[in-house]
Amino acid sequence: MKQWRVLITRPTADSAVLAALLAEQQIYSSSLPLLEIEALLETPAQRSQILNLDRYCAVIVVSKPAAILGLQRVDQYWPQPLAEQHWFSVGAGTGRILADYGLSVSWPEQGDDSEALLALPKFLEITSIEDARVLIMRADVGRDFLAEQLKQRGVQVDFLPLYRRSLPVYPTDTLVTRIQQQQLNGLVVSSEQGLRHLIELAGDAWSTLASLALFVPSPRVAHIAQELGAQHVIDCRGASNQALLKALTAHAVPTA
Structure with missing residues (x-):
């Protein structure tokens, strides 16, 4: 069965903790913080x-x-x-x-x-x-x-x-390049602002990236994501690491 390979977008320290938890469960993750405090x-x-x-x-x-x-x-x-x-x-x-x-x-x-x-x-x-x-x-x-x-x-x-x-400054195409090079099949955001920063960073590529599985923390953010074009939204029913892990475990990687 195909495994999840996800992009996590929380602030640096939180991403490190989440990445360690996912690694314990043999879930591959790549960190690209989209919220600078x-x-x-x-x-x-x-x-x-x-x-x-x-x-x-x-x-x-x-x-x-x-x-x-x-x-x-x-x-x-x-x-x-x-x-x-x-x-x-x-x-x-x-x-x-x-x-x-x-x-x-x-x-x-x-x-x-x-x-x-x-x-x-x-x-x-x-x-x-x-x-x-x-x-x-x-x-x-x-x-x-x-x-x-x-x-x-x-x-x-x-x-x-x-x-x-704020959205950290990244070189153009950072998001697309990361997803392609590391063969990521899921995107994780923990807030509405994180979602909007993801779409802002994606730029014109969002129309393509919108087909990837998108993990969000609540029904409200799920609704916003769908309105903004996300095609496969998964509501984790919480922003915690455990809520994400539960959602990843409960959902299979979509087939192309």
Whole structure:
């Protein structure tokens, strides 16, 4: 039976961990990071947010970079973890970073997206209190669905942008050459922005690459991928390494 040979596109450190896991399962992978993380400078307003962190009924962290950079900010002004503070993460990987720091954190057991977090009973309970106010740690731009849903419930939402994501600079045809030379038959993206960067890097070749199997983290990203021309989309139902591994195991390599 033909084996998977996939392109993984996460930031460098995350790609290395994923590649090692796939190698243990005899799955070939090639890493081409499509998300470059640049930390943003702290503003006086953001410093005030951290200094007044205890005024929020919950802090929501949407990604691993947000967790790492957010905790660096917290560590400057709060020498001890806030024992009574409720923290929530969109995914388990992000949540474990917060938990290792000593915070009380919850995340959905199923799903790595805003929809899953909004359905989490504890999250509903905490954000349903009177005059609820939450802080969302994230990138400078991102999906606003979570904030919009909270605002509709009467929750006051503040943002703490900690980093920006960009597409690393690669020589022309890097993506196509990599796929052809290493005979890759699957593409892996972990977010909508990763998907859009993949298509941007592909350029005119996307019409050809769109026939490859494309592994995505959620139904929402799957729908976007299909709208953008991807012909064989596989929803991993999560952005974690284990979710991808499960999807790779469950799906056979498409025949030409």
